[in-house]
Amino acid sequence: MRYRSQIVAYWYFAVAMCLFGLQLVFGLLMAAKYLGPDPLLEFLPFDRAKAIHTNILIVWVLAGFMGAVYYVVPEESRTELHSTKLAYWGLVIWVIMGVTAVIGYLFGYTHGVKMLEQPLPHKMAIVVVMLMMFYNVFMTIKKAKRWTVTEGVLLAGLVLAALLYLPALLRYENYTIEGFYRWWTIHLWVEGVWEMIQASLLAFLLIRLSGADREVMEKWLYVIVGLVFLAGILGTAHHYYWIGVPQYWLPLGGFFSALEPLALFGMAIYAYFAMRRSRLDHPNGLGIHWAVGSAVFTVFGAGILGLAHTWPAVNKWTHGTLITPMHGHSAFYGAYVMIVLAMIVYTMPYLTRGRSESGSTMGYWAFWLQIAGMFGMTLSFATAGIAQTYLERIMGLGYLDTQWEIQVHFLMLVGTGSVFVIGVILFIWDFFRYPPRMDIDPNVPADDRWERNAAAART
Numbered sequence: 001m002r003y004r005s006q007i008v009a010y011w012y013f014a015v016a017m018c019l020f021g022l023q024l025v026f027g028l029l030m031a032a033k034y035l036g037p038d039p040l041l042e043f044l045p046f047d048r049a050k051a052i053h054t055n056i057l058i059v060w061v062l063a064g065f066m067g068a069v070y071y072v073v074p075e076e077s078r079t080e081l082h083s084t085k086l087a088y089w090g091l092v093i094w095v096i097m098g099v100t101a102v103i104g105y106l107f108g109y110t111h112g113v114k115m116l117e118q119p120l121p122h123k124m125a126i127v128v129v130m131l132m133m134f135y136n137v138f139m140t141i142k143k144a145k146r147w148t149v150t151e152g153v154l155l156a157g158l159v160l161a162a163l164l165y166l167p168a169l170l171r172y173e174n175y176t177i178e179g180f181y182r183w184w185t186i187h188l189w190v191e192g193v194w195e196m197i198q199a200s201l202l203a204f205l206l207i208r209l210s211g212a213d214r215e216v217m218e219k220w221l222y223v224i225v226g227l228v229f230l231a232g233i234l235g236t237a238h239h240y241y242w243i244g245v246p247q248y249w250l251p252l253g254g255f256f257s258a259l260e261p262l263a264l265f266g267m268a269i270y271a272y273f274a275m276r277r278s279r280l281d282h283p284n285g286l287g288i289h290w291a292v293g294s295a296v297f298t299v300f301g302a303g304i305l306g307l308a309h310t311w312p313a314v315n316k317w318t319h320g321t322l323i324t325p326m327h328g329h330s331a332f333y334g335a336y337v338m339i340v341l342a343m344i345v346y347t348m349p350y351l352t353r354g355r356s357e358s359g360s361t362m363g364y365w366a367f368w369l370q371i372a373g374m375f376g377m378t379l380s381f382a383t384a385g386i387a388q389t390y391l392e393r394i395m396g397l398g399y400l401d402t403q404w405e406i407q408v409h410f411l412m413l414v415g416t417g418s419v420f421v422i423g424v425i426l427f428i429w430d431f432f433r434y435p436p437r438m439d440i441d442p443n444v445p446a447d448d449r450w451e452r453n454a455a456a457a458r459t
């Protein structure tokens with residue numbers, strides 16, 4: 001940490017960690033509900049538990065992104081943040097918004113649209129916090145008169161994410177129209193502008209951890225952003241197949257969404273080449289695991305498992321079955337959870353006191369238990385989803401009869417989910433084990449020494 005104000009990132013990450021833990025309580029609860037009997041049925045029905053599970057996810061991942069911004073911007077623009085106070089106020093509003101939203105959902109106070117359940121006052125709070133962050137960052141860059149491509153792509157991703165949230169602020173009477181615009185936010189977030197955020201954070205980490213040439217990485221970044229837009233925008237139509245819009249969306253959705261994995265493969269390839277060219281002796285091996293792991297797991301969860309059901313001929317059978325959470329979990333985890341955890345693991349030796357840069361055994365256990373657990377959860381949802389599709393959609397068995405037949409897969413989900421949870425508990429424990437740094441310590445090696453050494457060696 002070279003700038004005092006970067007410590008803001010620690011508090012954003014700390015909030016993210018607490019919410020990550022809370023999110024999983026509701027995940028396990030839902031898995032248990034599938035097994036039944038459900039003593040909480042009256043107080044916390046499945047839909048409310050699911051709204052809480054997915055909303056906490058979005059709130060903590062965005063807190064992680066914002067934390068990353070507050071770390072990366074001073075680093076790349078080489079100056080202190082414009083206002084630390086404003087950044088902390090943003091966090092306070094964010095926490096109040098998140099906590100009251102969850103309490104509201106418990107009592108059925110929701111907007112009722114999947115993943116956009118936030119009532120209007122909460123949506124306004126989200127917009128306000130985003131605007132506060134953009135103002136802060138804009139003033140910081142203005143003061144420094146310096147910014148990099150990596151930083152620019154990160155910020156562009158967040159600005160576009162905020163703009164795409166605007167259609168979610170409106171109410172629609174017609175269900176088809178409501179569905180049509182819901183995907184402008186949800187799909188264009190996860191398969192569009194959030195990928196810009198992931199790609200730029202990955203570039204930042206690879207430049208720092210492998211000493212990869214900044215110019216080369218930033219050229220790749222343009223290529224990836226281009227590919228994301230080329231396929232992702234019209235790829236939205238893979239959600240339009242069965243919602244009551246004209247038929248021409250079927251071939252459009254099939255064709256363009258099938259191209260979407262290209263950008264994800266691109267990201268994994270650039271991670272691979274960056275690591276191959278480096279001498280791999282950066283001490284933060286754990287950070288490298290998380291960064292490269294994110295690129296690889298995204299290819300698996302989003303690229304391959306997304307492609308598997310994106311064709312209209314397949315989606316006709318699998319739409320809305322357990323095949324969807326199979327892909328939803330692995331994609332979200334690889335792309336957005338892992339990249340936030342990578343940023344945390346990279347920055348922690350600088351943001352906390354007494355921590356070794358090379359990571360701890362506990363940190364490695366956290367990594368592998370999470371990977372194994374999430375892989376197992378993906379397989380549990382996949383096997384449940386295949387059986388469900390076959391029994392319910394092809395054989396014509398009723399919904400509840402089918403659920404009865406696939407109980408064993410939910411047992412598997414509870415088992416593998418528990419392995420995942422142990423990995424997360426270890427990660428959170430490792431995070432809070434060391435106190436945050438309150439000031440800059442001249443004894444801590446500079447964050448960018450690897451990048452500078454590699455650049456010097458090249459010239």
Ligand code: HEM
Pocket residue numbers: 024026027028030031050053054057322324325326328329330332333334337413414417418420421
């Ligand atoms: C102990 C770990 C977890 C368990 C047991 C669990 C379980 C579940 C269950 C049962 C559902 C409902 C699926 C349905 O509607 O039928 C769900 C939904 C969801 N979960 Fe998790 N979850 C866990 C962790 C996570 C994590 C770490 C993430 C983020 C990467 C995540 C993201 C989601 C998403 C995005 C959905 C909505 C998926 C959809 O609508 O198809 N969950 N989860």
Ligand code: HEM
Pocket residue numbers: 114115186190191238239257258260261298302303306307308309310311315318319320321324327328329331332335
């Ligand atoms: C990091 C990137 C991605 C993430 C985080 C992600 C996450 C999700 C989530 C959470 C859902 C459930 C949405 C809902 O029903 O409300 C979903 C649905 C879907 N995703 Fe993705 N996804 C990603 C990339 C992709 C890609 C690249 C493809 C195709 C190649 C794809 C294909 C699909 C399809 C076809 C559905 C609809 C499933 C259905 O009909 O029920 N996704 N995705």
Ligand SMILES: [Fe+2]
Pocket residue numbers: 187191235236238239
């Ligand atoms: Fe999509």
